[in-house]
Amino acid sequence: MNFFERLGQGLWNHSDSLWAQFLSWTMIVLLLWAMLYTIVEENVGIDGDLFRLLVLLITAYLVGQLTPFVGLPPLLGMTVTGVVLRNIGFYHPAKGQYKDFTRTLKQLATTVGMVRAGGRLVPDAIYVALHCHQSLRITGLGMVPSFLEAMVT
Structure with missing residues (x-):
């Protein structure tokens, strides 16, 4: 099998080909940029x-x-x-x-980061910590940043 046959096989097998994904994303970005360039x-x-x-x-x-x-x-x-x-x-x-668009992107990025960080918490460890002497410390860690943010804004 020569180079062009392998290239064609890789391009047509979209589910396994990183080359096809790269090519399609490149085309999408270039077409998006060209469309935006004609408008603004x-x-x-x-x-x-x-x-x-x-x-x-x-x-x-x-x-x-x-x-x-x-x-x-x-x-x-x-x-x-x-x-x-x-x-x-x-x-x-x-x-x-x-400015408004970038502010929205920042808020979205912060939300995604917080959700991903919160998704990695272990509920059993939190439950054990809340039912022992560390419950006050965990409550403080959760409330102090929220309280300070509410005071600043």
Whole structure:
């Protein structure tokens, strides 16, 4: 079987082929960018806010896919990517034209992180801790941040 036959077989076997997934996601992103570029030219260009936001999302996703190979959770890789891109001056969400959209994305990311962190809690350990002398400590750990956040906002 030559190279082109193997390539064709990999492209047509969509369920097992990483190449087909990469090609389809690349086409989707390029078509999305082309569609947005025809609608709002100045914001989707290389200096535009939407282009930078799209690069941030794609880069964060790719780094999130690579961080499990290092032994770290994907959300940590995504968070570090956002911090790095902001610190090098690539994207400042508070200064752009799409402040509300980026604020919503931040809230969504925070919610996903909290749900994933809460999903890893062991209910039996919490039950045992609540029924012993540590119940006051756990209650304080749960209420103090919420109380401080309510006071600040």
